[in-house]
Amino acid sequence: MPWLTTHEALQALKTKPQTLYANVSRGRIRAKPDPADPRRSLYHAADVRRLADRHAGRRKAETVAAETIRWGDPVLSSTISTVTGGRLFYRGKDVANLAETATLEQTAALLWNGAEMPASATAAAHGPPSLQAAFLALAGRVTSDLPSLGRSPAVLRREAHGILATIADALAPGASDQPLHRRLAASWHRPEAGDCLRRALVLLADHELNASAFAARVTASSGAALSAAVLSGLATLTGPLHGAAWQSVDALIEAACTLGPAQAIRRTLAQGNRLSAFGHPLYPDGDIRALALLSQFPLPPEFAEVRERGEEIVGEKVNIDFALAAMAAAFDLPREAPIIIFSLARCTGWLAHAMEQIESGELIRPRARYTGPAPDMKSST
Structure with a gap:
């Protein structure tokens, strides 16, 4: 199955909904509206599996740091701009x-x-x-x-x-x-x-x-x-x-x-x-x-x-x-x-x-x- 429901994605990732949504906003997991219910989303199974494999087991701090500097979590806090939900914002403005x-x-x-x-x-x-x-x-x-x-x-x-x-x-x-x-x-x-x-x-x-x-x-x-x-x-x-x-x-x-x-x-x-x-x-x-x-x-x-x-x-x-x-x-x-x-x-x-x-x-x-x-x-x- 190429697409997963929210429940299936959360089960595979063993994480909270907020983390799933953050991965979507950062482009790590592709998502699309559920044809059966546009209020819900479906998540690309291959993207979910890749992240699940990456997070399997505990990783050393230096491994986490090395991964985050390559298209990963932001390494610095900033109030200037962000990309979320497929949109770019400057200080909160679209x-x-x-x-x-x-x-x-x-x-x-x-x-x-x-x-x-x-x-x-x-x-x-x-x-x-x-x-x-x-x-x-x-x-x-x-x-x-x-x-x-x-x-x-x-x-x-x-x-x-x-x-x-x-x-x-x-x-x-x-x-x-x-x-x-x-x-x-x-x-x-x-x-x-x-x-x-x-x-x-x-x-x-x-x-x-x-x-x-x-x-x-x-x-x-x-x-x-x-x-x-x-x-x-x-x-x-x-x-x-x-x-x-x-x-x-x-x-x-x-x-x-x-x-x-x-x-x-x-x-x-x-x-x-x-x-x-x-x-x-x-x-x-x-x-x-x-x-x-x-x-x-x-x-x-x-x-x-x-x-x-x-x-x-x-x-x-x-x-x-x-x-x-x-x-x-x-x-x-x-x-x-x-x-x-x-x-x-x-x-x-x-x-x-x-x-x-x-x-x-x-x-x-x-x-x-x-x-x-x-x-x-x-x-x-």
Whole structure:
């Protein structure tokens, strides 16, 4: 039987209902409404068995810790954002709803528990959006900004505004009295893309304790400057398993244009490669961010074909990486547009995480579980 009732799932897991629901919200167990009674849910039997096997018997503390750091339980407490029930929330507010009207500046104010970002007092930058310029600007600040320790939340929030302005001058150059989504659209000479850019920026501002947010928190926990924490986050975001996953989506689209969508997808899977365009561990029923963005523009034909065939073959819905690549194609944005959008948006989340970590006063310092040669305790040093 591929699906289990609540009673059957609880019997297999030997746990409480709250734990079962938490596993569903974190994407570990897939669930669907019971056709016989929509008020009840059914749970994927294979997912339940996998968790039951994992939790069989008592495990050592270091084993638990090693597992939780890989798509497991949150390793840090946070009040900033969460994914639950297939929806993303910023401080309790549904992000799909927030993206209907909010700007990135307003979202930053929500994430930072502070006032909306004022207009920049610096002169507008010139030239196209540049990730390299953002790295250089942040690195320049790191050498001059004060460490974060011993400084009040209000002072850190003011500094966060300045850091966001610095990044914006590199990633969305333009008139400082304009909202960031309009600056970005104008810098690419695509004013018609403005509203979609606004939505994308809000949808991407934060996403729980992802890899780049964790990197930012580790840096901030040492007392380093806020700009250093953001620089850590930006460096982490450029990885192909994180913010640069759009490149794999583009490669899949290019292959689909040559081979056809079904053959391109099958070839990728046959080579043992992961399809970055489909699925997300936290959204078993589909990435809500992708759904919210894809509803705002006509999907280019090549993307529509890949979406249709891929969801059929893979059994997973397209994610935000696919949506960003599709939006860039739909509005004829530069090829690097997805990582520019991602970086500009997510820096607000990194700053929120950095400030929350600083306020906790805790240094993030996990222990390593050593698996190398046995130490020679008799040797002298």
